[in-house]
Amino acid sequence: MFNLPKYGDGVCLARMADLLDALAVDRARLQRISVAVTGSNGKGSTAAFCAGIARAYGLRTGMFTSPHLYRFNERFQIDGAPIGDDDLARLVSRIEAAIAEISQRRGEKFGAFEALFALACLYFQESQCDFAVFEAGIGGRYDPVRLVGALSTSVTSVDYEHVELLGHSLELIASDKSDACASGGTIIYGENCRKLQPYLLEYNRYRGIAALFVRDGIAIGGETVSASGQRFDFRFGAYDFRCLEISLLGAFQFNNAAIAVTLFLLWLGRMRPGEAPGRVEAAVRSGLRDARWPGRLQVIKQDPLTIVDVGHTPDGIRQSLASLKAIHGADDWILVVGVSFDKNADEIVGALAPSFDTVICTMAHHKGMEAGNIAAAVRRANPQAAVHIAATIEDAVGVSDKLAASLRRKIYVAGGLFLAIEYAAVAGGGRAQDLNFF
Numbered sequence: 001m002f003n004l005p006k007y008g009d010g011v012c013l014a015r016m017a018d019l020l021d022a023l024a025v026d027r028a029r030l031q032r033i034s035v036a037v038t039g040s041n042g043k044g045s046t047a048a049f050c051a052g053i054a055r056a057y058g059l060r061t062g063m064f065t066s067p068h069l070y071r072f073n074e075r076f077q078i079d080g081a082p083i084g085d086d087d088l089a090r091l092v093s094r095i096e097a098a099i100a101e102i103s104q105r106r107g108e109k110f111g112a113f114e115a116l117f118a119l120a121c122l123y124f125q126e127s128q129c130d131f132a133v134f135e136a137g138i139g140g141r142y143d144p145v146r147l148v149g150a151l152s153t154s155v156t157s158v159d160y161e162h163v164e165l166l167g168h169s170l171e172l173i174a175s176d177k178s179d180a181c182a183s184g185g186t187i188i189y190g191e192n193c194r195k196l197q198p199y200l201l202e203y204n205r206y207r208g209i210a211a212l213f214v215r216d217g218i219a220i221g222g223e224t225v226s227a228s229g230q231r232f233d234f235r236f237g238a239y240d241f242r243c244l245e246i247s248l249l250g251a252f253q254f255n256n257a258a259i260a261v262t263l264f265l266l267w268l269g270r271m272r273p274g275e276a277p278g279r280v281e282a283a284v285r286s287g288l289r290d291a292r293w294p295g296r297l298q299v300i301k302q303d304p305l306t307i308v309d310v311g312h313t314p315d316g317i318r319q320s321l322a323s324l325k326a327i328h329g330a331d332d333w334i335l336v337v338g339v340s341f342d343k344n345a346d347e348i349v350g351a352l353a354p355s356f357d358t359v360i361c362t363m364a365h366h367k368g369m370e371a372g373n374i375a376a377a378v379r380r381a382n383p384q385a386a387v388h389i390a391a392t393i394e395d396a397v398g399v400s401d402k403l404a405a406s407l408r409r410k411i412y413v414a415g416g417l418f419l420a421i422e423y424a425a426v427a428g429g430g431r432a433q434d435l436n437f438f
Helices: 013-022 029-032 044-056 083-105 112-126 145-148 170-178 192-207 252-271 279-290 314-328 345-355 371-381 391-405 417-427
Strands: 034-038 063-064 076-078 129-133 152-155 186-189 208-214 218-226 229-236 241-248 300-303 303-306 335-338 358-363 386-389 410-414
Touching: 013 083, 013 112, 013 145, 029 034, 029 076, 029 112, 029 129, 029 145, 029 192, 034 044, 034 145, 034 192, 034 241, 034 252, 044 063, 044 129, 044 279, 063 112, 063 252, 076 112, 112 129, 112 145, 112 152, 129 279, 145 300, 152 218, 152 252, 170 192, 186 192, 186 252, 208 218, 208 252, 218 252, 229 252, 252 279, 252 314, 300 417, 303 314, 303 417, 314 345, 335 371, 335 391, 335 417, 345 371, 358 371, 358 391, 371 386, 391 410, 391 417, 410 417
Parallel strands: 034 129, 034 152, 063 129, 152 186, 186 208, 303 410, 335 358, 335 410, 358 386
Antiparallel strands: 063 076, 218 229, 229 241, 300 303
8 A cells, every 4th residue: 555664764753743744633633532552462352342332422433453354444444434445545645745755854764554544643634533543553652653642542451472572571561552641641451461550550650641450440240151242241430331242252352342431431531521321321332232343253154163263462362262162162173273474383373272183284375384384383282183284275264164064063263363364265255365464
């Protein structure tokens, strides 16, 4: 979309501020209408829940997420609809012209994600959005999303990812993600951040930032899980919502939904205090119930039952696997697994392989690790498993369907985002090489 490298020169914040000024983005208004979502896992679902609540409340709602799964346009949505091709082309042209001028003047190269963030800001401003959800790309300290200046932000979870950029400890990673929040704001931390609570309270103390934690200040309980949907109770401040329904599956979605509800309540309390409680509750219920977000424990086929999951960190993969077993049962599965070449195969495969007696190892078209290397990791993690090697995603779809039919099994596809989405595309009649990830 942009003829730019993924990353620009050094820290981008100053040149990003130049770019937003050149595009006449109203930074004060951007701050007023926006919340920001950071974290290792759960950002997309949390953003979708929060945007859904705002939309149900009657607000014109923008949502910026990454990466896209099937089409580039998915990254920029207003009221649930991706940006149209004409608007996208028009805004790209305008941003490219501004980037060319600033790059020449500053002697610095922009990165593609910076351009995408600027496009979202401009698109939401032109469309007169009342509310906007911005998902960070990597971290928060130097991510363009920090320029939103959001006073309500979240860290959905922390896990070891992008350690060369974010740091080699969970404390450093959480600190980086926390820095997306503006001074005087509030950060909502997900449940798996609670073990870092003493550190995070001190980290934020002198920045004038309040910290809230799911299950400690934000109460959730009464969780029920089934293949048809999930329910939970939520309590925060004066709000007490019982038996909230969510359509997205997985026990980890309770955390994401609770964060999303709290993000919206904090924003509403600051921007529109005194709103009718009944109206707020109705929007929360509708927004959570109707939210859609592909790729997390997504059923792509019923015969045989085939489920894909885009989790790509060890903790996220373990949580998805536990939810798969709770919802659909632990037995009679075939695992299709692949890992990106820049990930730790032993960690990811080690979280999956011991739970399966039949494993198909494959290689995603985009950034896939060699299937033979995946197979070696499976054998180390589960020497008793029957291991099959499929050189391509197309082969993996064919082999898994045949094995599922002959063994009367279900299929679980996990290990990485590109693997899951390519498998879903091929199973639906498409081609992996036609997907253009960023």
